[in-house]
Amino acid sequence: MSYIKKPAARHPKLKVNSLGLTIRDYEGSMSTLCAGCGHDSVTAALVQAFFELEVEPHRLAKLSGIGCSSKTPAYFVSEAHGFNAVHGRMPAVAAGANAAHRDLLYVGISGDGDSLSIGLGQFCHAIRRNVNMLYVLENNGVYGLTKGQFSASADIGSTSKGGVANQQRPIDPVNTALSLGATFVARSFSGDKDQLIPILKAGLSHSGFAFVDVISPCVTFNDHQGSTKSYAHTRSHMHEVIETDFVPLRTEITTEYSEGSVQGITMHDGSVVKLHKVADEYDPTDRRAVLDYLADVGSRGEIATGLLYLEEAGVDMHGFENTVDGPLVEIPFADLCPGSKGLEEVQKEWQ
Amino acid sequence: MARESDYGVNDLGLKIATVNGTGSASANGLLLQALFRMGIPVSGKNVFPSNIQGLPTWYEVRVNKDGYTARSPNFQLVIAMNPESYARDIEEVVSGGWILYDNTRELDDEFRRDDVTFLGIPLADMCVEHFQGSRIRILMKNITYVGALVALLDIDMDVVKGMLQEKFASKQHLMDANFTAIELGYTYALEHFDCPLPIRLEAMDKTKDCVMVTGNAAAALGCVYAGATVGAWYPITPATSVMDGFTEYCRRFRVDPDTGKNNFCILQAEDELAAAGMVIGAGWMGARAFSPTAGPGISLMSEFIGLAYYAEVPCVFFNIQRTGPSTGMPTRTQQGDLMLCAYASHGDTKHIVLFPADPKECFEFSVQAFDLAERFQTPTFVVSDLDIGMNDWMIPKLEWDDSFVPDRGKVLAADELEKVENFHRYLDLDGDHITARTLPGVHPKGAYFTRGSGHDKYGRYTEDSDAYVEVMDRILAKVESAADHVPAPEIFETDGGKSVGVVSVGGCHWAVLEARDALAAEGIEIDYLRIRGFPFSQAVEQFLEDHGTVIVIEQNRDEQLKNLILLETSCAKEKLQSVRYYGGQPLSKVHVIEGVTPFLTREPMEVSQ
Numbered sequence: 014m015s016y017i018k019k020p021a022a023r024h025p026k027l028k029v030n031s032l033g034l035t036i037r038d039y040e041g042s043m044s045t046l047c048a049g050c051g052h053d054s055v056t057a058a059l060v061q062a063f064f065e066l067e068v069e070p071h072r073l074a075k076l077s078g079i080g081c082s083s084k085t086p087a088y089f090v091s092e093a094h095g096f097n098a099v100h101g102r103m104p105a106v107a108a109g110a111n112a113a114h115r116d117l118l119y120v121g122i123s124g125d126g127d128s129l130s131i132g133l134g135q136f137c138h139a140i141r142r143n144v145n146m147l148y149v150l151e152n153n154g155v156y157g158l159t160k161g162q163f164s165a166s167a168d169i170g171s172t173s174k175g176g177v178a179n180q181q182r183p184i185d186p187v188n189t190a191l192s193l194g195a196t197f198v199a200r201s202f203s204g205d206k207d208q209l210i211p212i213l214k215a216g217l218s219h220s221g222f223a224f225v226d227v228i229s230p231c232v233t234f235n236d237h238q239g240s241t242k243s244y245a246h247t248r249s250h251m252h253e254v255i256e257t258d259f260v261p262l263r264t265e266i267t268t269e270y271s272e273g274s275v276q277g278i279t280m281h282d283g284s285v286v287k288l289h290k291v292a293d294e295y296d297p298t299d300r301r302a303v304l305d306y307l308a309d310v311g312s313r314g315e316i317a318t319g320l321l322y323l324e325e326a327g328v329d330m331h332g333f334e335n336t337v338d339g340p341l342v343e344i345p346f347a348d349l350c351p352g353s354k355g356l357e358e359v360q361k362e363w364q
Numbered sequence: 365m366a367r368e369s370d371y372g373v374n375d376l377g378l379k380i381a382t383v384n385g386t387g388s389a390s391a392n393g394l395l396l397q398a399l400f401r402m403g404i405p406v407s408g409k410n411v412f413p414s415n416i417q418g419l420p421t422w423y424e425v426r427v428n429k430d431g432y433t434a435r436s437p438n439f440q441l442v443i444a445m446n447p448e449s450y451a452r453d454i455e456e457v458v459s460g461g462w463i464l465y466d467n468t469r470e471l472d473d474e475f476r477r478d479d480v481t482f483l484g485i486p487l488a489d490m491c492v493e494h495f496q497g498s499r500i501r502i503l504m505k506n507i508t509y510v511g512a513l514v515a516l517l518d519i520d521m522d523v524v525k526g527m528l529q530e531k532f533a534s535k536q537h538l539m540d541a542n543f544t545a546i547e548l549g550y551t552y553a554l555e556h557f558d559c560p561l562p563i564r565l566e567a568m569d570k571t572k573d574c575v576m577v578t579g580n581a582a583a584a585l586g587c588v589y590a591g592a593t594v595g596a597w598y599p600i601t602p603a604t605s606v607m608d609g610f611t612e613y614c615r616r617f618r619v620d621p622d623t624g625k626n627n628f629c630i631l632q633a634e635d636e637l638a639a640a641g642m643v644i645g646a647g648w649m650g651a652r653a654f655s656p657t658a659g660p661g662i663s664l665m666s667e668f669i670g671l672a673y674y675a676e677v678p679c680v681f682f683n684i685q686r687t688g689p690s691t692g693m694p695t696r697t698q699q700g701d702l703m704l705c706a707y708a709s710h711g712d713t714k715h716i717v718l719f720p721a722d723p724k725e726c727f728e729f730s731v732q733a734f735d736l737a738e739r740f741q742t743p744t745f746v747v748s749d750l751d752i753g754m755n756d757w758m759i760p761k762l763e764w765d766d767s768f769v770p771d772r773g774k775v776l777a778a779d780e781l782e783k784v785e786n787f788h789r790y791l792d793l794d795g796d797h798i799t800a801r802t803l804p805g806v807h808p809k810g811a812y813f814t815r816g817s818g819h820d821k822y823g824r825y826t827e828d829s830d831a832y833v834e835v836m837d838r839i840l841a842k843v844e845s846a847a848d849h850v851p852a853p854e855i856f857e858t859d860g861g862k863s864v865g866v867v868s869v870g871g872c873h874w875a876v877l878e879a880r881d882a883l884a885a886e887g888i889e890i891d892y893l894r895i896r897g898f899p900f901s902q903a904v905e906q907f908l909e910d911h912g913t914v915i916v917i918e919q920n921r922d923e924q925l926k927n928l929i930l931l932e933t934s935c936a937k938e939k940l941q942s943v944r945y946y947g948g949q950p951l952s953k954v955h956v957i958e959g960v961t962p963f964l965t966r967e968p969m970e971v972s973q
Contacts, residue, residue, distance in 0.1 A: 071807060071811055087825070094810075094811050096815075097814065097815035097817065098644075098671065099641075099667050102638070104641075105639075108638075108641075108645065109647075110646060112646055112651075113646035113650065113653065114649040116805065117805050134634050134638075135634065135638055334626065334629045334631070336628070336629050337623065337626060340805075341593040341627065341628070342649050342650045342803065344593065349591040350768070351589070351613075352766050356585075356589075356763070359585060359616075360575045363577045
């Protein structure tokens with residue numbers, strides 16, 4: 014029933030952004046996910062981020078694969094173009110779309126089954142290719158639509174609803190992304206909007222592949238005692254490494270920031286991400302140090318969260334491919350076809 | 365078996381047996397091009413192993429004054445350069461023919477035949493004597509046999525030397541070595557053999573309006589001319605050279621002179637699944653996008669192809685067929701993916717498929733495929749094969765009409781969307797089964813959700829039976845309506861009766877044409893239809909109806925074209941006969957004549973009317 018229209022009623026005092034849009038204009042159709050699903054909170058955070066970043070809805074392309082998480086693009090920004098791809102293959106569609114039209118804002122929503130099992134290859138290669146997009150992995154450790162099988166992110170010892178403990182080693186998407194050279198790696202929690210929204214905004218401003226792993230509990234199949242992806246477990250084991258402030262270009266232009274535990278990084282679009290470090294020795298621009306730190310946190314059974322790694326000067330897919338600055342789709346045919354003269358020229362070599 | 369009297373000027377099958385990775389390809393290319401420049405119709409077929417270096421490889425050259433370019437039915441001359449394959453190579457030459465070999469090491473008696481002439485040249489010794497370094501000696505051995513052929517076949521030496529000068533203009537030392545090698549072979553042959561042989565060549569003027577090119581290069585150029593900007597692929601034999609060609613022509617024509625940046629984007633994907641996804645993503649954005657692959661790639665892409673079919677996203681796939689199933693024989697040709705492409709993906713699907721028969725059609729169909737994909741908003745396949753794609757073909761010069769305007773189909777622009785009250789992606793407003801689409805980023809009113817899950821005509825998710833069926837029925841009608849827009853069949857009819865007709869497809873064409881002429885010379889006339897597009901048009905249906913017996917000639921085991929005809933036309937099963945060759949070599953007229961003869965002799969009276 015995702016096409017039931019939400020009531021158009023709008024509070025007269027709703028805040029309006031510079032495009033004349035209210036937050037309601039960034040909503041989508043009614044969610045059909047279970048009441049209390051973490052994914053709906055992620056959707057709400059995305060809506061807030063788009064509104065605050067004043068994104069033009071039709072300049073946004075939202076993509077997903079298959080699964081509960083992949084239903085969510087229907088639930089935000091109705092006036093954006095959406096693409097629900099096949100299971101685990103959203104990154105390829107995003108890469109092809111971005112190759113054709115680099116001026117749109119790309120958001121991909123995936124899940125742990127979609128990204129870490131059937132689509133692990135595509136996830137890895139999207140990182141290598143550094144496709145300019147925000148990639149949100151709504152991570153709940155379980156397959157919901159097929160009723161509760163473990164996913165590849167389930168921790169050893171984490172139990173299913175029926176009490177069976179998972180024995181296989183998990184694939185940690187943050188670790189994977191870091192070791193593959195991702196330029197923006199974050200982890201957050203669907204239950205922590207204050208942390209999540211600035212991270213999403215920073216990810217949308219990042220030039221390159223911005224990866225956000227969001228622990229997003231499944232209330233129906235994986236929110237019980239014994240699960241390491243439940244609300245309670247995540248809340249009690251969260252270890253916030255970095256607090257993120259996102260400062261849009263318009264508000265404040267500050268390029269240098271290094272006062273004690275605060276590190277400022279200027280994004281490609283001129284906005285600034287301020288990282289407040291909880292631990293002084295943590296350096297979110299040192300990939301090896303981040304990996305070591307996360308290994309320590311993980312070995313204590315804690316879940317490190319925050320914008321964990323950021324590198325703003327990376328080369329993205331278009332940089333690798335040396336494509337023109339504008340969208341390929343806007344190049345007139347006359348500039349693409351070499352015409353009869355060109356054909357004559359080529360065929361001289363065929364004689 | 366050929367007799368001495370069969371030999372004539374400019375009618376020759378020549379087979380060169382070498383070891384792969386020894387540089388024989390450039391020597392063979394030199395030979396082929398020299399004959400072409402002498403104005404003689406010629407074709408080359410490369411029979412190569414799936415290997416980088418060290419295994420037997422063959423190159424077949426056919427010279428035919430009448431312009432027949434199908435695989436040579438026999439070989440009068442074999443250049444046996446590979447001792448490992450001596451036995452089969454020597455056996456392959458016709459009685460009365462010639463075998464040129466390297467007698468640095470004399471032939472074992474077991475290989476001797478007394479009905480052929482052995483022409484021994486101490487190629488290795490000569491190269492050791494005249495060249496320094498093992499690599500150059502190996503390379504020049506090949507050029508030396510070309511030199512011998514110049515004398516033996518009376519090839520125009522000026523043409524050969526002119527080509528070497530062009531090729532090595534900037535590499536004097538290589539030019540010198542090549543000249544030495546050519547002269548060595550030439551002089552040795554003149555001094556030791558009775559040159560030229562009866563199978564000699566003579567300059568003609570039959571190639572001046574022609575070019576020599578592979579189907580894959582022509583298809584790649586077609587993509588450039590169609591305005592394709594995104595190509596995604598995973599390397600696979602025999603389709604790799606499509607993307608190599610696209611890259612080459614894009615670098616030539618598509619680099620912005622001011623910025624040095626590319627008006628194209630070529631993505632080497634992690635696998636064919638990703639390649640298909642990229643093409644669909646780009647098609648969704650409104651770019652003309654394609655992926656070249658072979659059968660294994662189509663198998664992997666199938667899930668995505670179903671999405672593009674159901675969500676109606678334009679995209680173009682090239683299937684350069686190779687021998688299946690599974691890995692099969694990757695360097696051998698076949699037409700084993702006809703069914704696969706016609707119905708790729710699970711659920712009810714049917715696709716537009718174009719079947720080129722030579723590089724000229726590879727170019728033309730490539731351009732047309734993008735028009736069809738966008739007009740009908742559906743995956744479109746260009747189904748070629750290894751023989752067409754990778755071998756050198758002589759074709760009439762390609763032409764381009766500068767007034768060409770691509771058919772982008774129904775795409776609503778911003779000003780059109782402005783006037784629309786509500787846009788519905790899958791609503792058929794004019795009854796032609798094709799619904800207007802919008803492109804992302806153009807206008808807020810154009811937004812819709814592209815999905816492979818059940819949707820109604822408004823583009824909304826649905827699990828409602830009637831709403832689902834309504835969309836599925838329209839899509840079927842849409843694809844079937846493409847029958848009038850795919851390339852029409854090529855029909856060769858005789859004045860005689862209409863009892864026997866032959867139907868074929870793709871690269872079979874040239875062997876069928878040659879066989880048909882040979883049969884006509886014996887007084888047996890057959891009508892012939894070559895299918896060039898799917899879904900089948902009314903003309904195909906009519907031909908089937910007009911003929912009492914229809915013999916379907918194709919290169920696969922399972923009679924795929926015949927079965928496609930049975931499924932998609934009203935033709936009676938009893939009417940259809942099948943001639944199949946699926947051993948992996950290109951078809952020759954021998955296969956065709958042997959195949960159709962039993963069906964012809966059954967009704968001799970009707971046939972000869």
